[in-house]
Amino acid sequence: MDSEGASGVTVEFFGIARRRAGRTRIVVCQGLESTRLGDVLLAAAERLPELAGECLDGSRPQDGYLANVNARRFTVDPDTPLQAGDHVLLLAADAGG
Amino acid sequence: MRAVEAVVAIRRPVVCNWHMPTVPGYHGQYLRIDLSERTSHQVPWPDGVLRNFLGGAGLGAWVLRCETPDGVDPLSPESPLVFVFSPLVGSPLTTSAKFAVLAKSPLTGRINDSLSSSHFAISGKRTGCDAIVIVGAADGPTTLVVTPDGVRFESAETEWGLGSRETGQRVRDRLGGERAGFRVAAIGPAGERLVHFATISHDARHAGRGGLGAVMGSKRLKAIAVAGDRVVSFSDPGRLVEISRDISKRSLGPATAKYRELGTVDNLVTFNRLGSLPTRNFQAGVFAEASILSPESLEADRDRTRTSCAACTIGCEHIFPLAGAGQEDAGGVRMEYENLFALGPLCGVSEPRTVLAASALCDELGLDTISTGASIAFAMECAERGLVDIPGLRFGNGDALLAMIDDIGNRREWGDLLAEGTRAAADRIGGDSQSFAPHVKGLELPGYEPRALQAMALGFAVGTRGADHNRSGAYEVDFSPEVGRVNAGPETIGPVVRVEDEAVLMDSLILCKFLRGVFEDRVAGMAELLRPVTGWDVSPEELRETAGRIVTAKKAYNIAQGWTPAEDTLPRRFFEEPLGEGSRQGALLDPDQLAAQVRAYNLFRGWTAEGYVPEDRLVALGLA
Known part of the structure; x- marks a missing residue:
């Protein structure tokens, strides 16, 4: 598991994304001060190809999935600006139960 | 009391109308059973009611409003208990084997509709009715046996005190086992003892919220067994498949x-x-x-x-x-x-x-x-x-x-x-x-923290059955990029109404909410599948109006039962105690902001700002 304290953006996986990734989190885009959501998701898919297709559609969350920045803002916009140290949560859009 | 009593005093309908032309998808009538009088009879739906209220929670709201005396004690014999099926039951549509149970809740004193899924829905509709309305109270523990041939009132003395699962099994065995095809809904000990949040259970599933099991228990009704062979036609079976x-x-x-x-x-x-x-x-x-x-x-x-x-x-x-x-x-x-x-x-x-x-x-x-x-x-x-x-x-x-x-x-x-x-x-x-008592209108909050999910907070406040995540799916709004989930403004209102309308349509047709994600446009999708069932040329716009009608019918029911605007809020804790640790640390509900959102929601619905339904709105929706 990548250490949470490393620079870069931490992508946390929930639900099916966690199951497909086979892990709870990954750190990507290390060494960058700032980046975009789309680049983070592309980097995550490169490291974890199991995510591509079902959970990720290129630089965006797949239909039925959402990203959330720092457990606060939900977004699917690949241009969402991110900074080193941010956490992106990848989760199913359908939260009901 | 005899273990099994003979068929008694079935008041046959004047016309046995499962042979009458009716709207495809429906039998065209509901069965009204009086436990006190030990009678039953079929009641045809008035013109327009089926299209206006669909089935499940919607049709149930209509019939409950007709059958409930104003101010009735929910646990009195006069308080009706309603089981409602839907036009989709019996169709090949996935997740459609569902039914709604409605009554005035002993927990809230307001309308309560609780949905569940099982073979009970399929067998219940095969009795030849679209709903079963139960009034009165039996003089001892009773099981109702409902078939197309009528209603039997059997003693449940030997099941009284048992859990619902064992009760169901015993009743099924007594009625002929698997081959006889009976499905049973029953209450457990909590329903018998009138626990205000007792459930009605069947096939290990439950109509869970609002204490409908207590309403059943107050009627000394331990179980309902249903079976039959009456099937409805569908308007366009090929398209439906x-x-x-x-x-x-x-x-x-x-x-x-x-x-x-x-x-x-x-x-x-x-x-x-x-x-x-x-x-x-x-x-x-x-x-x-x-x-x-x-x-x-x-x-x-x-x-x-x-x-x-x-x-x-x-x-x-x-x-x-x-x-x-x-x-x-x-x-x-x-x-x-x-x-x-x-x-x-x-x-x-x-x-x-x-x-x-x-x-x-x-x-x-x-x-x-x-x-x-x-x-x-x-x-x-x-x-x-x-x-x-x-x-x-x-x-x-x-x-x-x-x-x-x-x-x-x-x-x-x-x-x-x-x-x-x-x-x-x-x-x-x-x-x-x-x-810090965690309820709205007496119904305990489900697992959605309202300070961190403030569209949901509004949904809880205005919900006609109280704090509820199934009737208001406003958490969907919170879990979306659409609005911020804390301190959002008036932009919250439209989406909250939209998801509530979608929920009430799914609860009336009835479809499982877990299908939400398969529809690109939920209301259009529901209109598309209703057409080959009923033959109605129903549009998404009509369904949206139907949703507003059903929500308003529930509201009108509550007003008749004593609802006041002060009920549409949350416990004080959520306004006074900020969330501690976690990603929403410090989040708090603003009472003025929530009150303003409630007023805006009411106006959006065509009600007064306080939440009363104007007469002209009732007339426009056919609810007067």
Whole structure:
């Protein structure tokens, strides 16, 4: 598991994304001060190809999935600006139960 | 009392109209049973009612409004109990084997519609009616046996005191076993003892919320058995099969993968990360031990199995064995997010075995897990604050949790008070306990922390059956890029109304909400599948108006039963105590902002700002 304290953006996986990734989190885009959501998701898919297709559609969350920045803002916009140290949560859009 | 009594006093309909032309998808009538008089008769639906109210929760709201005297005691013989099927029952559409049960709730004093899925829906509709309305009260424990040939009133003396599962099995065996095809809905001990959040159970599933089991118990009605051979026609069977295949195919895709592979229990970890997991009676939005209750942890030493409701392709039911690997088989329990959160973090309990056992005990007694967990969590906080003296009842004490569930189901000691729900308990306990009694209109909050999910907070406040995540799916708005989930403005109102309308349509047709993700446009999708069932040329616009009509009918029902605008709010805790740790640290509801949102919601619905329904709105919707 990548250490949470490393620079870069931490992508946390929930639900099916966690199951497909086979892990709870990954750190990507290390060494960058700032980046975009789309680049983070592309980097995550490169490291974890199991995510591509079902959970990720290129630089965006797949239909039925959402990203959330720092457990606060939900977004699917690949241009969402991110900074080193941010956490992106990848989760199913359908939260009901 | 004789074990089996003969058919008595069936008041046959003047015309046996299952041979009459009616709207495809329907039988065209409902069955009205009077337990006091031991009579029954069929009542044809008035013109326009089916199209205006569809079925399930919508049609139930119409008939309940017609049948309920203003100000009636929910547990009196005059209070009707209504089982409603839907036009889709019996069709090949996935998840359509559902029914609604409605009554005035003993917990809230307001309308309550509770939905469930099982073969009971299919067999019930095959009796030849679209709904069963039950009034009166029997003079002793009774089982109703409903078939196309009429209604039998049988003694349930030997089942009284049993759990719902054993009752169902015994009734089925007595009526001829599997071959006879009877399906049974029954109450457990909690319903018999009029626990205000008792459930009605069938095939191990429950019409859970609002205490409908107590209404059934007040009528001394232990069980209802249904079977028949009456099937409805469909307007365009070929097209219906085509649509059904398409929806079934999509229901096996990524939109429902979460439900299939993990079940809703997976929400717990997600909600915890988002700071929206109600913990220790809503004192916090995060639970430090949440990961212990993750799906992975729950199945670590046990092999869960998966099953599905009748006529469902999704298969969201995850059954966890009560015993660990290598231990003697102790049966299994179906776990969902709501029973997991309510009997776990809400009570500060993290031991998986305890939470599973608590859920199984609720099932056996016939208790709504949300209200049970919330009532006990409330009592735990009262005990920690010194407002009550209940030995051992403290957050995190799993043994005390299990003991109190048993006390509630059997109305023993403190359990007798908690069996009335948190609102009534707080009234008796006094102090400032009403400020942290977790209810709206008397219905305990489900597992969505309203300070961290403020569209949901609005949905809770205006919900006609109280705090509820099934009638208002406003958490969808919170879990979307559409609006911010804290301190959002007027832009929240439209989406909150939209998802409530979608929910009321799904509850009326009836379809499982887990199908939401398979429709690109939910209302258009529902219109498309209703057409080949009924033959109505129904448009999305018409369905949206139908949704508004049904929500307004529920509101009008509540007004007739004494609703006041002051009910449309949340407990004081959520306005005064900011969330502590977690991603939504410091979040708080603003009372003025919520009140403004409630007023805006009311106006959006065409009601007065206070929430009353103007006469011209009732007329416009055909509700006058």
